Amino acid sequence: MANQAAETDLVHRAKAGELAAFEELVTRYERRIYTLARRIVQIPEDAEDVTQETFLSALEHLRDFREEARFHTWLTRIATHAALKVLRRRKGVPFVSLEQATDPDDHSGSVPHPEFIADWRENPERLLEKKETRQLLEEALSELDEKYRVVFLLRDVEGLSVKETASVLGLTESNVKVRLLRARLQLRERLTRAFGDETTRVTARHDHD
Amino acid sequence: MKCEELLALLNDYVDGDIDPAVCEDLEEHLAGCNPCQVVVDNIRKTITLYKGGELYEPPRPFRERLHRLLRERWKETHPAPHHNEFKP
Numbered sequence: 001m002a003n004q005a006a007e008t009d010l011v012h013r014a015k016a017g018e019l020a021a022f023e024e025l026v027t028r029y030e031r032r033i034y035t036l037a038r039r040i041v042q043i044p045e046d047a048e049d050v051t052q053e054t055f056l057s058a059l060e061h062l063r064d065f066r067e068e069a070r071f072h073t074w075l076t077r078i079a080t081h082a083a084l085k086v087l088r089r090r091k092g093v094p095f096v097s098l099e100q101a102t103d104p105d106d107h108s109g110s111v112p113h114p115e116f117i118a119d120w121r122e123n124p125e126r127l128l129e130k131k132e133t134r135q136l137l138e139e140a141l142s143e144l145d146e147k148y149r150v151v152f153l154l155r156d157v158e159g160l161s162v163k164e165t166a167s168v169l170g171l172t173e174s175n176v177k178v179r180l181l182r183a184r185l186q187l188r189e190r191l192t193r194a195f196g197d198e199t200t201r202v203t204a205r206h207d208h209d
Numbered sequence: 210m211k212c213e214e215l216l217a218l219l220n221d222y223v224d225g226d227i228d229p230a231v232c233e234d235l236e237e238h239l240a241g242c243n244p245c246q247v248v249v250d251n252i253r254k255t256i257t258l259y260k261g262g263e264l265y266e267p268p269r270p271f272r273e274r275l276h277r278l279l280r281e282r283w284k285e286t287h288p289a290p291h292h293n294e295f296k297p
Contacts, residue, residue, distance in 0.1 A: 019283045026279060034267040048271045055275065059282055111216055114248045124257040137262050156256050181220050188251045191258070196251075204212060204244040 004070075011071055015062055022062070026055050029072065032158075033079045039141055039153055040083035050086060054079040069164065076158050077168045080150065087146060111181055116189060117204055118196030127195065140190040144183055151176055152183035210238040215245050223252055 007028075013021035033054050038047035057078050058065075065074055120127075127133045141149055154165040155176070162180075166173045215238055221227040222235055239246055267275075 017287050019280065019287070022283065023276065023279070026276065030267055030272065030275070031264040035264040038265050044268075047265075048267070051267065051271075052275055052278065055279055056282060059279060059286070113216070114244070114251075117244050117247050117251070119247060120251065120254055124254050124261065127258060128261050128263075133258070134263055137258060141259075152259075157259050157262075159260075177220055181216075184220070184223075184252050184255065185216075187259075188248070188255045191255050192251050200247075202244045202247060204248075 007071055008067070011062075011065070011067065015065075022059065025071065029075055030055070032072070033075060036076065036079055036153060036158065037083050039138070039157075040080070040146075040150060041086050042142060046086050047083075050079060050082045053082045057082070072158070073160055073164055076154065076160065080154065080168050084150070111178075112185055112189075114185065114189060114204060116193050116196060116201070118192060118198065118201040120192065120195040121197045122195065136191070136194055140187050143190065144186055148179050148183035148186065151179040152187070155180050156184070210234045212238075212242065212245055215239070215242075216248075219249070219252065223249065223256070 007025075010021045010025050014025060030051065034047055034051045037050035037054070038044060041047055041050060054075060058075060061078075065071070069077075141152075144152065150169065151165060151171075154160045154168060155162065160168065162173050162176050165171075165180075166176045169176070171179075215222075215235055218227065218231065218235055222232065227235070239249065
């Protein structure tokens with residue numbers, strides 16, 4: 001992948017001390033990192049702080065980046081930790097290793113049943129052209145419990161693997177999967193209520209084989 | 210397979226990370242269960258929307274401040290080589 005090769009080259013040049021290469025990396029990723037931060041912390045000013053902290057930390061630790069993961073994954077890890085720190089500070093909770101690691105919800109085995117089941121009126125490509133869609137997507141995300149939201153963002157939006165997501169959050173892979181399923185189902189429910197075609201609505205037959 | 214079981218396997222199925230034998234069972238269920246078909250389709254579309262969604266644009270003054278700060282910090286941590294030191 002040419003893009004990946006160009007990025008590896010930028011990383012090498014930045015590591016060798018070339019400021020322009022580092023700035024190019026920042027320019028490439030600042031929107032994505034800011035967006036991720038904003039979706040986790042929800043407040044624009046806090047998202048700026050998280051973004052700044054992420055790139056300062058990247059600058060400081062660039063030499064330690066061993067290139068076993070993609071540069072984007074490495075940045076995402078730093079940004080996620082910075083964002084979660086903001087949330088914890090806001091709640092007045094001292095640092096706890098992602099409290100959620102022992103969440104009973106993750107082991108209860110039950111997931112919420114889909115309620116509103118209907119075909120969507122339009123395909124995603126058409127929906128993405130509309131401003132209202134964007135607003136709705138952000139609203140639906142912000143209504144998700146933080147522990148589900150972060151997993152969904154890392155896995156489905158940032159494209160990290162289940163293993164990478166688990167490693168970033170200090171969770172087991174099975175915790176990640178359970179949370180991801182809950183997140184996806186809840187978002188599906190919310191979006192289908194908005195985009196679903198009422199005339200195609202079907203009822204789930206929970207009892208059938 | 211029951212709808213309940215399909216739900217539990219939904220992630221693996223949507224992510225294409227499923228045992229082929231289990232996948233066969235699942236698809237057999239899907240073929241005869243419209244609600245499950247629609248749920249799978251809804252989930253795929255939900256993920257597509259979020260993957261393809263727009264990014265937030267960081268405010269311009271913030272971007273400028275960030276780049277200035279990073280350049281300053283870079284200069285502190287990467288002192289420029291002293292070109293004049295070497296005198297033949």
